[in-house]
Amino acid sequence: SQTIHQWPATLVQPVGSPLSLECTVEGTSNPNLYWYRQAAGRGLQLLFYSVGIGQISSEVPQNLSASRPQDRQFILSSKKLLLSDSGFYLCAWSNRGQDTGELFFGEGSRLTVL
Amino acid sequence: GQNIDQPTEMTATEGAIVQINCTYQTSGFNGLFWYQQHAGEAPTFLSYNVLDGLEEKGRFSSFLSRSKGYSYLLLKELQMKDSASYLCAVSDSNYQLIWGAGTKLIIKP
16 A cells, blocks of 8 residues: 655754755655645645656745655755745645546644744 | 635534535646545545535535536534544646635534
């Protein structure tokens, strides 16, 4: 069966510090991968998605970046965090090709920038 | 543009029935999802509708009318554990999910 895992689950970082969130998927090949952010009490905001190694699409301008060094690994990074980067970050995957588009989510990473 | 609307918050009583509505306007349609999200947790899949009609799964049912761009999630015999946000999402022409902002459901004893 397929599983998705992201870490760390919680982190508190000072403004201006770097960020690295990692996500891995097991049990499937060539997945579409996604990073979402959810501000408190708000909906899901798509940050990045990837259809393959090294292929990243950015949905919103920001000081975050994403990389996909391996087929089932997706990393969210920042060189210098802003207060507005605080939120709940979710990694997700879906099947490639003409499937339903159903997303399967990781456990989430709560980031607090102070 | 693409738009998905659902109420921000609803309140219901334990043991009762509640209906959460979702209307959408998207570029293409490849199905509609409902996800449940408890506070501080990731969303989990509840239902998927691609054809018109009602899909029933235990205490939860989901309805779709493609001609009206409308869906609802029906929760019966409400339990305190049903307190959560319910997210409506439409799969567009590229099989990308477009998300509503979510409906926070508060269950009172």
